[in-house]
Amino acid sequence: MKNYRILGLFNNFEEAFSALHDIRASKVPGVTIDDVTLNSPIEHPEIEEVLGDRPCHLPKFTLAGAMFGLVFGFLFLASAQATFLVQPQGGKPVIPLPSNFVLVYEMIIFFGVWATFFAFLFLSRLFRKRHNLYSEKVSLDQIGVIVELDKSKLDSLKDLFKQHKVLEIREEDIR
Amino acid sequence: MIVSEKDINEQIKWAQINTDVLRSLENPRKAYWVALFICFAMFSCAVVAEVYQYQVGLGPTNLNNPHMWDMYIATFVFWIGMSHSGTLLSAILHIIHADWRKPIYRFAEAMTTFSLLTAGFFPMIHLGRVWNLYWVLPYVSDRGHWPNFRSPLAWDAFAISTYLSASMLFLFIGMIPDLAICRDNTTGWRKKLYTAISLGWTGNDRQWRTFRKTYLLMACFLIPLAVSVHSIVSSDFAVSIMPGWHITSFPPYFVAGALYSGCAAIITLFVLLRYFFRFEEYMTTAIMEKTAKLTFAIAMVWTYLNLIEFGATWYGHNMYDKELLIAKATGPYAWVFWTMIFCGMVVPFALAVQKFRRHMPTMFVVSLFLNLSMYFERWMIVAPTLSMSHQSHQWDVMWPSIVQWAIVFGSFGWFGILFLIFVKVFPSISMYEVKEMVYHRKREAELEGASAATNKPNLEGAS
Numbered sequence: 001m002k003n004y005r006i007l008g009l010f011n012n013f014e015e016a017f018s019a020l021h022d023i024r025a026s027k028v029p030g031v032t033i034d035d036v037t038l039n040s041p042i043e044h045p046e047i048e049e050v051l052g053d054r055p056c057h058l059p060k061f062t063l064a065g066a067m068f069g070l071v072f073g074f075l076f077l078a079s080a081q082a083t084f085l086v087q088p089q090g091g092k093p094v095i096p097l098p099s100n101f102v103l104v105y106e107m108i109i110f111f112g113v114w115a116t117f118f119a120f121l122f123l124s125r126l127f128r129k130r131h132n133l134y135s136e137k138v139s140l141d142q143i144g145v146i147v148e149l150d151k152s153k154l155d156s157l158k159d160l161f162k163q164h165k166v167l168e169i170r171e172e173d174i175r
Numbered sequence: 176m177i178v179s180e181k182d183i184n185e186q187i188k189w190a191q192i193n194t195d196v197l198r199s200l201e202n203p204r205k206a207y208w209v210a211l212f213i214c215f216a217m218f219s220c221a222v223v224a225e226v227y228q229y230q231v232g233l234g235p236t237n238l239n240n241p242h243m244w245d246m247y248i249a250t251f252v253f254w255i256g257m258s259h260s261g262t263l264l265s266a267i268l269h270i271i272h273a274d275w276r277k278p279i280y281r282f283a284e285a286m287t288t289f290s291l292l293t294a295g296f297f298p299m300i301h302l303g304r305v306w307n308l309y310w311v312l313p314y315v316s317d318r319g320h321w322p323n324f325r326s327p328l329a330w331d332a333f334a335i336s337t338y339l340s341a342s343m344l345f346l347f348i349g350m351i352p353d354l355a356i357c358r359d360n361t362t363g364w365r366k367k368l369y370t371a372i373s374l375g376w377t378g379n380d381r382q383w384r385t386f387r388k389t390y391l392l393m394a395c396f397l398i399p400l401a402v403s404v405h406s407i408v409s410s411d412f413a414v415s416i417m418p419g420w421h422i423t424s425f426p427p428y429f430v431a432g433a434l435y436s437g438c439a440a441i442i443t444l445f446v447l448l449r450y451f452f453r454f455e456e457y458m459t460t461a462i463m464e465k466t467a468k469l470t471f472a473i474a475m476v477w478t479y480l481n482l483i484e485f486g487a488t489w490y491g492h493n494m495y496d497k498e499l500l501i502a503k504a505t506g507p508y509a510w511v512f513w514t515m516i517f518c519g520m521v522v523p524f525a526l527a528v529q530k531f532r533r534h535m536p537t538m539f540v541v542s543l544f545l546n547l548s549m550y551f552e553r554w555m556i557v558a559p560t561l562s563m564s565h566q567s568h569q570w571d572v573m574w575p576s577i578v579q580w581a582i583v584f585g586s587f588g589w590f591g592i593l594f595l596i597f598v599k600v601f602p603s604i605s606m607y608e609v610k611e612m613v614y615h616r617k618r619e620a621e622l623e624g625a626s627a628a629t630n631k632p633n634l635e636g637a638s
Contacts, residue, residue, distance in 0.1 A: 037381070038380040043387055043611065054384065058389060059388065096324075103324060103330060107333070113396050120348065120385055125382070126376065126382070139356045140356075141190050
């Protein structure tokens with residue numbers, strides 16, 4: 001039962017990385033790398049690798065948006081142009097593909113971009129209330145390692161953090 | 176010989192980056208208020224002129240047959256062009272991992288957005304009947320008529336609105352981590368504002384992972400989009416049969432011109448921000464050198480495309496095009512033409528000289544010349560063709576009236592107001608990306624140091 005949340009603030013990525021590495025190596029029994037969240041002032045793909053494979057499905061949303069733009073764009077234009085069926089066209093096509101290509105191209109990008117944006121908001125879990133362990137020092141220059149765990153493992157994890165020169169430890173009861 | 180410097184001092188502390196950038200958001204100095212007042216005064220001129228034009232119609236602008244397009248459209252193309260470098264270069268440099276973009280891309284992207292917002296005014300103003308603007312929107316009218324989707328003007332409406340929304344999103348998404356830094360370091364109304372618009376960013380690994388992919392995908396979308404936008408703007412001219420407009424190379428010529436004017440504007444704003452916000456530590460001479468080299472390369476592309484156009488016309492068999500080219504070089508607009516040639520093709524050679532590239536006042540002056548050339552280029556595209564078209568009985572030289580001048584002048588004021596407000600409300604340097612740059616440069620230096628120590632020959636043993 002994970003009823004506690006603990007935050008360790010580290011001075012640099014190397015120390016945070018070694019602490020994460022030890023958690024991954026199960027040096028605190030009952031705490032796994034899946035219980036860990038890393039907070040950092042910059043993006044750091046290399047250190048995120050130690051957290052294991054955490055897939056991001058954002059490109060699927062982008063593709064869906066772009067496909068919607070393609071289909072909707074063409075149907076929208078074609079249906080609008082089809083209203084001209086009642087008028088003489090003078091030999092010109094009712095649905096002209098070259099000019100529609102330009103507009104559909106723009107609509108693919110338009111819907112692709114907006115789908116990406118909304119997927120970003122959704123998948124990043126933004127708009128959520130920040131929990132009490134959020135530290136403003138993370139936006140300055142420190143690295144935060146947040147772990148959700150059972151209270152009985154708390155002391156072992158604190159010891160592990162201290163081995164890796166943790167600067168500050170905060171904890172909260174999340175029952 | 177001048178030794179090349181580092182793009183950034185990698186020893187700078189992360190906390191120092193926050194302090195320096197957040198300081199630029201503090202209470203403005205007197206010079207800021209003076210600049211804002213000047214911009215506001217310029218914008219006021221445009222408002223007065225537009226109110227007058229609204230009341231009496233397009234007559235006082237001198238717009239008439241054959242000059243149905245003129246300074247408004249030239250200025251529209253100028254601002255659209257200006258908008259290109261910010262987002263396009265930021266996206267390209269992001270994809271190719273050119274990290275020297277990091278201290279300068281934020282204000283360049285803001286420039287893109289504000290240029291587009293400024294450009295958007297001109298079709299409205301040029302309509303004369305502003306209240307009928309909604310006619311360009313793709314909706315069905317009372318009599319079942321849609322806009323003509325075959326017209327490049329309708330393509331413009333689609334392309335520019337897509338580009339505006341994508342550029343704004345690109346700018347906003349790239350700013351979210353910095354807005355969280357602002358939220359954590361400010362008080363009062365600023366804290367409320369940044370709390371709302373940072374959307375609850377905490378910098379956890381999930382957010383960074385999603386952010387990285389989002390930013391990359393947006394960059395991938397923006398590159399073809401930006402190219403398409405100016406190609407479509409060029410189609411406004413190129414799909415007609417008018418001499419001087421019906422040219423195959425117009426789309427790449429417009430894109431190169433857009434990048435050129437955008438780069439020149441980046442240099443202008445670079446020097447101003449560096450001086451007024453004391454960003455010497457971040458907007459370094461090394462980064463200015465790279466920006467200047469890029470501008471020089473684009474200037475040469477633009478020059479090449481110009482010469483191709485002149486050559487193709489000269490050696491071609493279209494007498495109307497040829498007469499127009501001669502008229503451009505020798506007629507009433509000749510001084511504009513030769514100024515364009517001098518400022519756009521000759522002045523950029525200053526960028527090939529390292530001593531000039533490293534001297535900020537020189538770069539500032541050069542960038543103003545380049546932008547002047549780009550403005551004249553747009554004028555030379557629009558006005559001479561309409562002055563000397565196929566029908567000789569319609570030939571007419573036209574110069575803009577004071578109403579047009581006032582509105583164009585005011586558009587620079589409007590851009591200035593938006594930009595000045597932006598740099599005081601939002602960080603004009605990306606703090607988290609500069610931190611990344613410093614971190615990675617430091618790591619590289621350490622690794623190089625370690626590698627050099629390992630590979631050092633054992634001189635003692637050798638002796």
